[in-house]
Amino acid sequence: xxxxxxxxxxxxxxxxxxxxxxxxxxxLGHVGEDEVLLVRSGPEIFAIDAHCSHYHxxxxxxxxxxxxxxxxxxxxxxxxxxxxxxxxxALNPISMWQVEHDGNRIFVRHKRxxxxxxxxxxxxxxxxxxxIAAAS
Amino acid sequence: xxxxxxxAPVDRPNLSKDYLAGSAPEDWLPLRxxxxxxEARIELRLxxxxxxxxxxxxxxxxxxxxAVGYDRLLLATGAEPVRLPIPGSDQPxxxxxxxxxxxxxxxxxxxxARRAIVIGASFIGLEAAAALRARDIExxxxxxxxxxxxxxxxxxxxDFVRALHEEHGVIFHLGDTITSIDGKRATxxxxxxxxxxxxxxxxxxxxxxxxxxxxxxxxxRGVTVxxxxxxxxxxxxxxxDIVRWPDPHSGxxxxxxxWVVAERQGQTAARNMLGQREAFDAVPFFxxxxxxxxxxxxxxxxxxxxxxxxxxxxxxxxxxQYKSGGRxxxxxxxxxxLESLRAELVxxxxxx
Numbered sequence: 001x002x003x004x005x006x007x008x009x010x011x012x013x014x015x016x017x018x019x020x021x022x023x024x025x026x027x028l029g030h031v032g033e034d035e036v037l038l039v040r041s042g043p044e045i046f047a048i049d050a051h052c053s054h055y056h057x058x059x060x061x062x063x064x065x066x067x068x069x070x071x072x073x074x075x076x077x078x079x080x081x082x083x084x085x086x087x088x089x090a091l092n093p094i095s096m097w098q099v100e101h102d103g104n105r106i107f108v109r110h111k112r113x114x115x116x117x118x119x120x121x122x123x124x125x126x127x128x129x130x131x132i133a134a135a136s
Numbered sequence: 137x138x139x140x141x142x143x144a145p146v147d148r149p150n151l152s153k154d155y156l157a158g159s160a161p162e163d164w165l166p167l168r169x170x171x172x173x174x175e176a177r178i179e180l181r182l183x184x185x186x187x188x189x190x191x192x193x194x195x196x197x198x199x200x201x202x203a204v205g206y207d208r209l210l211l212a213t214g215a216e217p218v219r220l221p222i223p224g225s226d227q228p229x230x231x232x233x234x235x236x237x238x239x240x241x242x243x244x245x246x247x248x249a250r251r252a253i254v255i256g257a258s259f260i261g262l263e264a265a266a267a268l269r270a271r272d273i274e275x276x277x278x279x280x281x282x283x284x285x286x287x288x289x290x291x292x293x294x295d296f297v298r299a300l301h302e303e304h305g306v307i308f309h310l311g312d313t314i315t316s317i318d319g320k321r322a323t324x325x326x327x328x329x330x331x332x333x334x335x336x337x338x339x340x341x342x343x344x345x346x347x348x349x350x351x352x353x354x355x356x357r358g359v360t361v362x363x364x365x366x367x368x369x370x371x372x373x374x375x376x377d378i379v380r381w382p383d384p385h386s387g388x389x390x391x392x393x394x395w396v397v398a399e400r401q402g403q404t405a406a407r408n409m410l411g412q413r414e415a416f417d418a419v420p421f422f423x424x425x426x427x428x429x430x431x432x433x434x435x436x437x438x439x440x441x442x443x444x445x446x447x448x449x450x451x452x453x454x455x456x457q458y459k460s461g462g463r464x465x466x467x468x469x470x471x472x473x474l475e476s477l478r479a480e481l482v483x484x485x486x487x488x
Contacts, residue, residue: 063477072473074396075421075434075480087418088399091167124411127207130196132186132347133139134214134235 008035013047013108020104026069028060031108036097038108039080041067046080047097047108053078054090082115093117137173138184138196138204143236144173149395151239152260153425156267158243165236189351191369208371208409211348211359212402215341215377215393220255224317230335233260242336249273249333253322255314257284259424261338262301266426268336269304276330277301278309289431289468290440293456296449297426304427341393343378356380358391363415365405373409375401384417384487386436386465394422419483432473434480435466447472455479 008030011017017029027038028050035050037060048069050059057073067080076090083093093114100107139145145167154160173180185199195203217232219225231242246252246268254265257279265275281287283294284301298308313325320331343358354360354368358380365373365381376398380391397420404416424431429452437458447454455469455476467479 061473063474063481065481070477070480072477073430073432074423075432075477088403089396091399128205129208129210129409130204130206131137131210131212132196133137133145133212134141 008033009050010035013038013106016102016105016107018105022106025064026060026062029108031097031110036108038099038106039064039069041080045099045106047099048078048080048083049094049097051094052076052090053085053092053094059094079118082117084117137178137180138186138198139180139182140185141235141237142183144168144180144182146236149423151236152233152263153267156233156239156242156264157270158267159270186347189347189372191351191372194371206371208373210402210405210409211353211367211372211374211378212376212398213344213347213378214398215343217260217337218340218342220314220337220339222314222316224319224322225337227317227319229320229333230317230337232337233264234341242334245334246271246273251276251330251332252334252336253278253314253330253332254336254338255279256338256340257281257308257310258288258338258340259285261336262297262426263424264336264338265301265306266304268334269306269427273334274307275305276307276309276332278312278314278324280311280313282311284308284310289433290443290456290458292443292445292449293431293468297431299450300426300429341377343391343393345378348374348378356389360389363417364408364413365401365416366408373405375405381416383420383436384415385419385483390420390436390438392420392436394420396421396423417484417487419480419487421480429470431468431470432476433466433468434476435464435483437465440465 010029013029013036014031025040029036037048037050039046052071054076057071059069061072063070068077070077074089077087078094079086083096085091085093096112097108098110098112146165147167150160186196187199188197195205197203217234229245232238251274252268254261254277257277265277268275284297286294314322315325316323322330322332348359349355359367359374359378361367361374361379361381363382365375367374377393380389383390400418401416404414407414419434420436421434440458440460442459444457452470455472457464458466469476
């Protein structure tokens with residue numbers, strides 16, 4: 001089955017690409033069987049899973065805004081620094097990949113350890129929380 | 137987490153879309169994997185009815201009398217599908233669609249069925265119609281409106297949605313309703329009779345406000361909350377279909393019955409219950425799926441004075457702007473995803 005599928009899209013990022021070949025906001029490539037998306041955010045380049053953790057929407061067709069990327073299908077939003085799902089309908093993080101710079105080339109060979117989510121502001125332990133989730 | 141439903145939280149949009157159509161596997165449904173709740177130390181109590189809230193003693197009282205104390209309380213009771221007050225609507229082949237149990241009951245009735253009636257020509261009704269067509273069942277949609285979805289999407293999009301469903305074999309009975317269901321025989325107000333093996337009633341929902349009302353929370357066609365989703369009683373928050381919140385984009389207090397809004401409100405309410413001060417300022421978003429056509433919608437327009445159409449609706453390549461006094465209140469689109477995202481961003485920036 002797997003060997004009959006089309007090869008993953010774009011360049012093999014483990015072989016590296018020239019920075020001059022990455023001119024837009026995003027570039028879709030692959031590492032082995034995994035599709036990986038390079039994303040430019042200001043001076044930085046991030047490498048993330050190419051698909052949304054909600055319904056597998058193509059993040060390459062999404063919108064980059066600052067340090068986040070939004071999925072074109074249902075407007076989920078991911079933090080490019082941590083991979084966390086910053087906005088529903090995605091609830092799970094996407095994987096982050098390690099970007100290696102070597103001269104004028106960038107390489108992606110393996111996943112990073114998943115960064116800790118950002119915590120905005122103070123969090124207090126507020127004892128016991130009750131949620132009434134559905135009621136007649 | 138107390139829920140009257142029998143199932144742990146599910147990916148509810150699937151219940152009127154792929155899962156109902158039979159094209160989503162069972163394991164797509166749970167919103168969180170098995171073990172998530174225990175791992176996160178969330179005590180999930182299903183089939184648990186809450187009878188009342190004692191805001192002074194800070195506990196909720198379950199139907200069996202047990203009191204469950206809280207320091208912070210979130211009301212996320214959702215909405216109740218409206219049932220039709222017509223003879224025969226209590227028969228086992230007549231369904232509403234809200235819970236996983238409802239969805240499974242429809243699937244069971246649809247097994248071997250030849251013909252279905254969907255009462256209601258809005259989102260749930262038409263998504264159910266598309267799902268039943270995917271099961272190769274003849275579908276009749278009966279709706280009071282002259283055009284499906286016109287109230288939300290306007291006349292042109294309404295005509296397109298109707299034509300799309302007709303292309304897929306749906307038979308419409310618009311400006312009409314069902315006055316009684318006698319066994320399989322459903323009688324139209326206009327006089328005809330349709331024999332159907334399964335009936336799905338999708339005529340809207342009512343927010344479940346009984347608990348909030350009884351507890352004395354401020355109510356205004358929904359549970360009134362401030363920008364932080366806190367109700368009139370400090371320490372009690374609310375999220376989802378029941379909430380009327382101050383929307384910074386329209387400048388109005390609005391209530392919205394859509395999944396993504398509810399999820400995002402839950403997330404904001406959770407952070408605020410943990411001591412943060414995060415205003416809920418997300419631009420409302422929903423999507424609706426009809427066969428292979430997704431309709432995406434950002435913003436909130438209860439009325440408008442102009443709809444600007446860019447592209448070609450019939451060609452399924454369009455972006456509609458719903459405007460009032462020249463201001464864009466909402467945008468609906470088909471296969472213009474990037475533009476829909478950009479419109480969302482513009483609305484976010486405008487509210488700041």
